[in-house]
Amino acid sequence: MTIFGQKAPATALVGLLIILLNVLVAVAGPMVAPYGETQVVGGGWDPSSATTWFGTDQIGRDMLTRLIYGARMTIGIAFVTTILSFFIGITLGLVAAVLGKWVDVVISRLVDVVLSIPLLIWALMILNVLGQSLTSLVLTIAFLDSTRVFRLSRALGINLVALDFVEVARMRGEGLWWIIGREVLPNAAAPLMSEFGLRFCFNFLFIAALSFLGLGVPLPYADWGGMVKDNVGGISFGLPAALYPAAAIAILTVGINLVVDWFLSIDARPSGAQAEM
């Protein structure tokens, strides 16, 4: 099967299917959910049955319903975060690449400091200060993640800025935003797209991990990471309830990674290891 004029391998098709399904569920949410978000339909940790396909959670809510509502929250937050992170990261990265000199030095050094220790540790410390709310979660992760986007877009930008067509634009006296918007950005779009997939995965897992640690999405909302945490108690009795939301996280991430891997492999040239001997 071909997509965008490229032959897609089976793995990529599987990935696309997973993404499509998740997006559908997230958008359609309440319409496809069998019960209400907080409706109690049985006892705690009932096993799966004809009416509750994945059983119930720790206080008897339908697991499938919670998963569907959770999709909307979990995917939505990660998506908004990634968009914000890209907006900040690309803008700063390309400005640093095009302007160079002290602007570049200042921004790059700041980013170096942020990246010199793990983002999770920063996140823990910042969330400690800001307190737990959706806004502070999104802002914190977006800020932290934008440093990675900055690194990539700056690197791409610096390579493009060195090309003669950008030099021609400079010699014509074009302004900063023309050079960024018309000359550099369109040529950096392809690698940034792949990076978007990877960063989305990263943020998605990051937020899930924070929620699991009890520091992510705050309480009334259903989100997959938090659902794992809530249902962990069942594990020691052999009850797999906590694994369903965890598996949902894993499956979506696998799906995105499969598609991104395919994107990246389109441009990759075979290495010398493949020569005909």
Added chain:
Amino acid sequence: MIRLILMRIGLGLLTLFVVSAVIFLLTQILPGDVASSVLGQNATPENLAAFRHELGLDQPALSRYLTWLWGVLHGDFGVALTNKRDIIQELAPRFRNTLFLAGYAALLALPISVGFGILAAVREGRLTDRVANILALICISMPEFFVGYLLILNFSVNHEYFPSLATVSSDTPFGERVWAVTLPAITMTLLVTAHMLRMTRNSVLAIMSTPYVEMAFLKGLTRGRVVTRHALPNAASPIISVIALNLAYLVVGVVVVENVFTYPGVGQYMIDAVTKRDVPVIEACGIVFASVFITLNTLADVLAIVLNPRLRHPR
């Protein structure tokens, strides 16, 4: 070359210094009054003032920072707000536990990932490579807690091979300790192996595409000799960097895994402190993680400089 190495180490120290300042700023200065948030709204002004004085909050920010930094350099992280115990007493054994878990996981992960990474690169595009690639991709996509609980459910609840809780104390004998942390170590191994495998593969592939590897093939050397004599010696430097960086990732990756297995390490300590808003402990853990990460990063760069043939044999 010596100059470059010293410069790199100096840069590492400088980074650590800056990071410590930022951490202090973030945890102590920005949140405003720690005293009132700890004592709550019912505190009387006298109580507050006394507590502030006890914490040294009535001093100017700079001198507070310097005092704190001086203490940290001497192994004195202060006292935990919640239980009033000396932080270093609590931190030191936990840090040893964390290193033990990370070291165990590294011991499992290193041979597998580097070995299969090289194999996948040499057999690029063949079945070995594709299978390794897909497996690594799946492992990377798994959240740590998913793998952890899956292992617990299968190997300690449904079949009681391993304990579900990795509870160890300082007097746990070595053998028992190894047995207790096997599941968490496997969880971390899966994640890190996938990363390391892909990076190793890419580093080797980059070398396999160079003209001198083609030249080696055209000299009629066997594939094995080309790989061992021409590709690997030049891939060593990037691979060692990969390893150093993933070790850093291991030490940090423990945060979630320690919480899954309630393992008494620094990660669990830090999460505990964050939920209780115990600022001195958060700071202490932050500094510990930062030092490990920066040290390993610096080490990776220094090794890259040392292994560079052009710097090793100057003209």
Added chain:
Amino acid sequence: MADDSILELQKLKVETITGRVLVDDVDVTLKRGEILGLIGESGAGKSTIGLASMAYARAGMRITGGRITLDGTELRASTASARRHMRGKSIAYIAQSAAASFNPSMTLMDQVCEAPVTHGVMSRADAEVYAKQLFRKLQLPNPDTIGERYPHQVSGGQLQRVMAAMAMSCRPDVIVLDEPTTALDVTTQIEVLSLLRDLIREFGTAGLYITHDLAVVAQIAHRIMVLRHGKMIEMGETKQILEQPKTEYARALVNERREAEHLALGIPDKVVQPILRVANVTAGYGPTAIVKNVSFDLAKGETLAVVGESGSGKSTVARIITGLLPRWEGEIDLSGKSLPAALASRAPDTLRRLQMVHQMPDVALNPRQTLEQIIGRPVSFFFNALTKDVRTRVHELLALVGLPEDFATRRPGQLSGGQKQRVCIARALAANPEVIICDEPTSALDPLVAEGVLKLLKRLQDELGIAYIFITHDLGTVRRIAHRTAVMLKGEIIAQGPTAEIFSPPFHPYTEKLITSVPEMHTTWLDEILAGRSSVLGSGGPAIPDSVLQARAAARRVVADPTKKDSVEWLAAMQVLSDGQKPEQAGSFNDLETELQNVKGLTEI
């Protein structure tokens, strides 16, 4: 198969894995001791044939048809291990870039001795003795100890000779020489060429000599095969190809080269006040000056060629004039008004008057824009024109450079190299400039295409009266287009004057060396030059890595990146830029850069 033939390719076919045909139905027969020249433009399939004769295809390519017979053995039907035993032992390869073809972490001796020891031809001790003999024959300095060095410790020209020794280490029957002198500077090329020729003759080795330069192959080959688009166009004795080519394509190739040999324009008699005046300009990167005390004038409608070998600072001159590299000292006037040193402080109208055409049209055009956007932007930017007028002007300009109007909607990816360079010229013209700086505008193009571009530039000058500063290393081009010429060496202009004068005695000694080093189109040229210049050998002139340009661009990028100051990369880059005399560093820099970027990339887990 005739008894004395050593290598025979029959109906050879090579395709990419996506099915594009690279080599189509080519037959080659090589007798013992005979040298066959393979000649053609880029993409003609020369290198692919060279590698296929070793039954080797690069990644992404497959040998899909034909027979490859080496010394009586058909290689495609043999086992993989039999093929491997032939490689290095019976048939050896010399690559274009010596700097990239040596393993940076092994000593030269280890690499030279590897093949004979592996194939069981000699013991390690014998192989070393033999290698030292070869080093001596190839006139390498310190033949007894040079083997202990690492590749980056030896210059590019010397490395190319060590690679020849490596290829001869098993005394092969056939040797494949893939552009062995192309990466070298013109003055170094002679030495390596003559040494290679002597070596091959002495051992009676048969050779496939792959090159794009007819004059080079004329010195060494018995027969020549002309290739185009993977097909054989013509094959014959060297003399016959040079003197009576039968096919039209071969004739065009020969004539293009011949025309360049003896031609020089007179100086235009209109003596007017200079439009551009460069006086005592000095500038460089970091603390080192690359261009020192350079002065020249340029009159309206005149072409000044700036020639020199790589590292002479000629491209830096262009960057100083355009303001990309602010000058440290000296004065530059455009139309009588002083030009500010830095680009940022120049007025739009000043920028308009001075345009540039770059060397590599591939990277000089934004691949995401249509030609209408590319050529139209200067029109609307400098003249505030309406959209409708811009379109009319774009069509006018396309017609002026000889491209059809409907190209306006195309993107650069849909054009050939020559067409792209025409678009670059149209873009420069769109600003109605007075001076255009052409930085090697034809050196990335195939000879016949380059000729068309040169003719276009000349025609535009006659019609529009534009002045050119023409930066090049190719003296043939200079003879054809330049009224006046300035010769650069180590950042200084050592001779300048009317082209006809520069190219006739009395010469400056360096100019003479430069001129006599350009291969000429008769088979005895090399012998004549060597006879006339006995002291040339062993002088060890500068040598270039395969991609000086890219390395330099990369180095400029690193140096311009202030966050990298004093890093390993930065130091390496400074070495590349400041050390014009040892540009082979550039090759090693490239590796170093990739290596460090690898490391840096990894921190982002």
